[in-house]
Amino acid sequence: MGPAPLLPILHQSAEAEALRFGQHSVTYRRLRVAAAALVPGVSSARRVAIWAQPALETCVALVAALAAGVPAVPVNPRLGTRELAHLVSDAAPDLVLTAPQATVPPALRVLPRLDVELQAQGGALPPEPDPESPALIVYTSGTTGPPKGVVLPRRALSADLDALAAAWGWTAQDVLVHALPLFHVHGLVLGVLGPLRLGGTLHHLGSFSVEGVARELGGAATMLFGVPTMYHRLAAAAEQDPRLAAALGRARLLVSGSAALSVSDYQRIAAATGQHVVQRYGMTESLITCAARIDGPRRPGTVGPPLDPVALRLVDEHGGIVEASDDETVGEIDVAGPTLFLGYLNRPDATAEAMRDGWFRTGDLATRDPDGSLRLVGRRATDLISSGGYKIGTAEIENALLEHPGVGEVAVTGEGDPDLGERVVAWVVAASDPPPAAEELAQHVARLLAPHKRPRVVHYLPALPRNEMGKVCKSELPRAAEHGVR
Ligand code: MLC
Ligand code: AMP
16 A cells, blocks of 8 residues: 555545636646646656646646646746746756746746646546655745755645644635735635645736635635734725624634734734634744644734644753743744645755754744743844735845845844735945835845845945954944935
8 A cells, every 4th residue: 555645635535626716717627637648747747837827727737747746836926037947056946837828037048848637638646646745845044145946845735734623623614815916825725735635726917916815715715824014904804894804704714824913903904804713823934833723722923833743942042941931931942743844955065954863944033832832022133024925035125126237235134014014125325326216125035036026115225234254234324325315
């Protein structure tokens, strides 16, 4: 007997609806035969890129790569030239899977292309690959350099999804609605593989809108997944729109993650809809490690206890283990167990640095309350910005801005934003007179990296505040700007 399948329902010929994107949907049987048709074209590849538009074809491509046992690299279709070039050279995919009508940028045109035909008829699926084999390579930002490829094995995906299903009573009867991008673990692993592993249904909105959420939750959908920016927008809308408030109130579960849901938005949603949003915490490298349980306490600002298979400890700044459950003593979250990644692609140095005695160091700081729930209180590194649920390294943006001829020196920070959580702020010493316009710098970053990484605010300074070592003192930037704005 081989290993248990990652997507068991694909081995039956179920006629139930699996996935719906707008007017287009597929049953499990169609998903299986369309994916099986791609398998022969994929199976000899070492890795494949998937052009991850929010569309059925992206999911079929993902299922085909998983069935073939070939690691898939989801590609954000809005990546800029610099970041895409990095991904292509770092992951070195042998081919790219796309929807037939998709236009891909030059960096991907050099690769052989395999179009996903939703009506194609494939045969039997190959035997289940080894659970330890890599399934996905997901790029995520760190504090230095370009994004790193996080290599996730099949075993991490199945262990995490089963743990979440147990925590939330998530079953084949659930219809999940969301509008998350399909190139990060939130949208792709939880949002697509979650329903598919359980035999349930996903209704994807294509792009986020309050109206779309209201329509789906007013219809068949039972659960909503979103980032806090989406809940912030829903909170404001639900206060004005009784139909939306009623639809949110009917849901079996509203789940927020990827960034901190503010206490105020949690309370506004509770007041307008009667729903207490369930929060969960995780990282690309560890998948989801903590979640409020359906039958457990839900409190604003807390992300629930560790999931069953996850080992989690809090470590103080001296390396001691925090035993206290007093909601006061802060420690860095370390995690271990079956949901962990295999390592960063091509970066054994970065992988070794991220681990301590077999535990993955998340860099997130938390307290533990008496019932075992964690409260996230910050990050060890201030050089990661959390904006709209995306994690953005300041170094990536600084490097991109330095390539603009009008930028002499630059520092990038995050500042609080009611909608995005944090927004990207650039502090620029101009190299041209007049200095480059803020919108031009935003366009420049959006072109090289991705639009969500563009600075939303630009300050111009005559010089950056530096210490004796020449390092920029980021905490002094606001004061320096006050004294030296042009
Ligand atoms: C505006 N735009 C520009 C621009 N100004 N483009 C180029 N240059 C400029 N100067 C465009 C944008 O591309 C976008 O286009 C539109 O204007 C608005 O952009 P935005 O303001 O950046 O975002 P918005 O559409 O408002 O999106 C908010 C959001 C999004 C919440 C929907 O941030 C989002 O989807 N976040 C999800 C992130 C996520 O999934 N994270 C999970 C990571 S996994 P257009 O055409 O797109 O409208 C993880 C682990 C875990 O963290 O725990 O889950
Ligand atoms: P990523 O590596 O893109 O997957 O982002 C993971 C980071 O998102 C974590 O290290 C946390 O800082 C943050 N994060 C995820 N979920 C939550 C949450 N519920 N509350 C606060 N921060 C979160």
